[in-house]
Amino acid sequence: DTEVTQTPKHLVMGMTNKKSLKCEQHMGHRAMYWYKQKAKKPPELMFVYSYEKLSINESVPSRFSPECPNSSLLNLHLHALQPEDSALYLCASSPGPRGKTNYGYTFGSGTRLTVV
């Protein structure tokens, strides 16, 4: 299995809702990432998990809450989002933590989130 699987593919939620995005990989990768991508822009890093521990939080608002239950799963819990949070949310994984030598990430297909 060489894929990163994200669910759901599309999500519409109200500003008072609570929802979760899920990401799964079975490649044995020990680093997993959440990115946010706005239209026609490059992905922006949100969180990095290394060996199931949160290693980087890029000053993301607390209405986004990541969770790594085990080495294969990564969740992003959403609560009280704003319309400007509407974007494509991408999960990615890599064999090991970020270091000098990087052979690239495997990305999922993303969750298209719309906040109404």
Next chain:
Amino acid sequence: TQLLEQSPQFLSIQEGENLTVYCNSSSVFSSLQWYRQEPGEGPVLLVTVVTGGEVKKLKRLTFQFGDARKDSSLHITAAQPGDTGLYLCAGTNSDSTSGTYKYIFGTGTRLKVLA
């Protein structure tokens, strides 16, 4: 400050034409990747270059890493409609303040190949 600048930002060409996309920086990168992203999908890794001056070929795509490892180019020969998408370069760079490694995405090049 955007460390990886891509040019051009947009490119619309006819099927069969050749094109080159550039990825430039004033910083040295230990490795650099190119990705292609189609609408509504995640980026797909095309290639990794590590050594200065390295050239890699993937069918009609030729990737080059600059001798000083500060820049890279992607050349597509005889473009096809299936090449349409957002091309992103990305690289690993050492943060001078923290000493940690950061993974930086380029500004992106949006390519449209017309049949």
